[in-house]
Amino acid sequence: MLLVFRNARFRLLWISVIINYVGLMTYFTVHGWLALTVSDSAFWVGATAGVSGLGLMGCSVVSGVLVDRLNRKKLIIAAQLAQATMALTLAVLIFTDQVVLWHVMLVAFLDGTFMAIKIPSRFALVLDVAGRENLLKGTAANFAAMTMMGIAIPPLAGYIVGAHDIAWAYVMMSSAFVVSAIVLAFLSGVTPIVRARISSPLQDLKQGFRYAITTPQVRALLLLTLTSEAFGWAHETMLPVMAGKVLEAGPQGLGYLLSAGSAGALVSTLTMSSMGDIKNKGRVLIVGYMGFGFFLIMFSQSPWLPLSMLLIGLAYASVAVYETTVSTLLQTSVPDEMRGRVLSLQSLTWGFTGASGFHTGAIAALVGAPLAISIGGGMLILNGLRMVRGIASRFQEAQVEPATGD
Template structure:
């Protein structure tokens, strides 16, 4: 009887050595990154007791992504994505270790957190589009690309929800400073993984165009094609409204559910479980066909979760609703990312993924600032009810557009061998 190669049991993308290294290293590092996010918001709330200040710190950590991401996309299209990632991971490690040193010595102030958050946001403006655009270079077979994109999207967005869960539990048990330290050390894993890769030199089209012209070219390309435009706008809406809960959860944990950092950890852990379920489902899919309906329906799941969570005063019910918040978020963002990476032209991949970074990460600070300011005035529960309603309305609008978007995407799917007959 023929023995099956263990590699054949893995998802297609993980059969490529470079992608396995990338997946393992980034998985560890990204969980550490989001642990730091949770530790930071708890530390800020402990220092200030201000929902508005939570919004300010959230704003400062992401606003550089909104402003600089288009230039990061141009950089990624013109230079080595591999070397860019090595550089951004080293800078991120320095930032986390600086935060750990300040917290461990007990000299940390709110302005330290804001300055270091701005620095990390600057790094992310180059790191996020580089990471997204690097994926096609990691797989040995072109037909494994869709699986790699799904796994990569799932890893990134899953870590964004799993990391805070672990962070909350660690803050409650050993304190925020050690979260920062663990995060700083976690970057060693991804740096080693990147250095161990054997990457074939990529053909880079030499451009004499002004970077601003290339930024404009990326915008025109993305927003003149309705499917890309619709995906970016839905991601922006979900990020602006649907993710305001991430900076308001400490208010629910302490004031509404009468808990502590451990309660915060359990709430974020519940959203992490929901995200993990969504991620496993997406990674197990054999085709990207049918993701359109999923992208359209996911904000409804998120919206219902937000509304129910805002009304709950009972911890088990709050934990249950957080499952749906995590599930709805990852289904929309990861599935949207997968379709986007599939339909985009390779020479514009970095720029389009930088726009996705703007739509997903870059919009969050504005939502954080508005959510924090509104929570000060009308209360955190009312804010989340409004957010949930907007997510559901956005979901309904995208669903109405779906038939027309499918017809536009159909020729691309046929050209790339994804579709032979009618689009299902």
């Protein structure tokens, strides 16, 4: 975390990231709750997250080409202003009592498309500003910003929903995205990557897919991320149902669960940001991956809110270790001119978190949200056991040299 205070440019980027996460954490807290309020259905809560995932996956296919060709700072600012406009529009619809389910789902889809642009742009910008030698610390600091806001914002958003009107949460969301964009606009020295050769966007897209598929290190990391999103993070779509229907804790309880999870993740990210480089990153990957699945199973079976908060905190502590390491390995395993396209494929896998809402919501509607979450956690444990030896040996070196692109 000392990187934040020593590097003035990274400090400015980090402040923008923190403010952005105020808006993002507000969205994660209230949008699923709004879907539950409008529909009173676990399936439609999952489906709302599902269409967001479809937007993220669909736009991720081409966003990497944009990130490698255009100014990353300007891409983030444009996406944030678009998200601010959507949030404010939805607030007006709620204030005027005109909001219906398709409004909620449309905003979810559009939010996913803009997230597909923001995610690879922001991760690539962290390396641009922090430097390759400080990437692990920079990535951990980025995750720390997310988790700190994840602790503070969900209870506040839950209070706003419970005590006032959910529309005010969307006003707060819109304001945060605008302020974050303004702060980021002051970041200097951000220019597009100088490309070794000129090619068409379609050629760039094909090259990115070919590189990811034919490079064993990158392929293994993306496949591991895909399974954690499709099965582990699928629980996220059911948190409103767990809080409202299982734990009977209301929107405030949902805020407490999200805050507890972020607190666990913050402990992990702060610990990793203060550590030296880790020699066997593959072993760290697998421990965090399987720990995530184990604690999700425990969380799904808890009948009490305090115990559920503890268990979700342990689950998020595990996954923060895993995700920080994955992001670091992906960026250090690829050449600079391919980084945007590879990171966009990572954000494509994140789209499976939302898209998993379709099958998780359907399972929850049939057998209940706890069993649906347990199934996902069990899949992570089984897959981790299957991959443990190969992943641990492949990434046991302290630094993986970037594989050469075509």
